[in-house]
Amino acid sequence: MPDTVLIARPALASAATGHFGAPGTGVTLAALPEDRLWQALARPGTDPAPMLAYGAGRCPLRSIGPGQWLIVGVGTGTLAEAQAALAPTFALSDQTHGRMRVSLSGPRAADLLAKGTAVNLALLPEGGAAQTLFGHIGITLARTGPEAFELAVLRGFALSLWDELILLGREYGIEARA
Amino acid sequence: MASLIPCPHCGPRPKEEFTVRGAALPRPAPNAPVAEWQAHVYLRENPRGDYAEHWHHSGGCRRWLVVNRNTATHAVHSVTDAAGERP
Numbered sequence: 001m002p003d004t005v006l007i008a009r010p011a012l013a014s015a016a017t018g019h020f021g022a023p024g025t026g027v028t029l030a031a032l033p034e035d036r037l038w039q040a041l042a043r044p045g046t047d048p049a050p051m052l053a054y055g056a057g058r059c060p061l062r063s064i065g066p067g068q069w070l071i072v073g074v075g076t077g078t079l080a081e082a083q084a085a086l087a088p089t090f091a092l093s094d095q096t097h098g099r100m101r102v103s104l105s106g107p108r109a110a111d112l113l114a115k116g117t118a119v120n121l122a123l124l125p126e127g128g129a130a131q132t133l134f135g136h137i138g139i140t141l142a143r144t145g146p147e148a149f150e151l152a153v154l155r156g157f158a159l160s161l162w163d164e165l166i167l168l169g170r171e172y173g174i175e176a177r178a
Numbered sequence: 179m180a181s182l183i184p185c186p187h188c189g190p191r192p193k194e195e196f197t198v199r200g201a202a203l204p205r206p207a208p209n210a211p212v213a214e215w216q217a218h219v220y221l222r223e224n225p226r227g228d229y230a231e232h233w234h235h236s237g238g239c240r241r242w243l244v245v246n247r248n249t250a251t252h253a254v255h256s257v258t259d260a261a262g263e264r265p
């Protein structure tokens with residue numbers, strides 16, 4: 001019996017792309033690079049500031065519960081260096097392979113998100129994040145700008161979420177780029 | 179059922195994000211009589227009125243919470259992290 005050969009393949013390789021629904025582009029959906037997504041654990045109440053430099057972008061550190069964070073974007077150092085520098089206060093594990101990130105932006109992005117999550121988007125500041133459900137799919141929602149959001153989702157749900165976002169975005173006109 | 183639960187960690191969230199375990203009851207002593215354990219595990223009051231339950235915020239912070247709510251009016255009186263209740 002031949003050994004199973006594992007092939008590295010982007011989770012959204014077969015995702016639908018192009019323009020969907022109403023004319024114009026109220027929302028733009030885009031797949032983000034699978035570059036760095038680490039999960040960190042610490043005792044609840046621990047100040048996460050020492051982890052900040054290891055992420056990058058508008059929202060490098062995303063709180064997903066007491067003592068739990070996602071570190072997103074390629075900042076300084078490698079995982080091994082970060083683990084050595086942050087131990088024993090923080091425990092880090094690489095989840096880059098486990099979760100996909102997509103960006104959702106445009107004047108109607110918040111309207112589209114409001115169809116799937118009950119998080120009050122008016123109270124979610126730039127740089128802020130929330131662990132929530134979008135429909136029945138668990139996501140880490142982050143706000144990266146006044147009209148820009150990022151959704152991190154378990155890899156196996158990425159294509160379902162992608163299709164659902166396109167369906168819900170049709171009334172605004174949605175442009176999807178994998 | 180109360181539909182917006184004010185999670186102490188995440189803020190107001192819909193009940194769909196939670197998994198309800200059931201009544202939050204004081205645990206009998208390990209050497210308590212079998213009848214007392216039988217009642218603790220199986221017998222519930224199903225009250226019309228105030229009720230304390232363990233809810234898991236499975237779609238959010240993944241913490242166990244104690245939700246004090248009224249089963250008749252749907253009012254939520256308080257939501258606290260269950261870890262804070264430990265002796």
Ligand SMILES: [Zn+2]
Nearest residue numbers: 185188235239
């Ligand atoms: Zn919560």
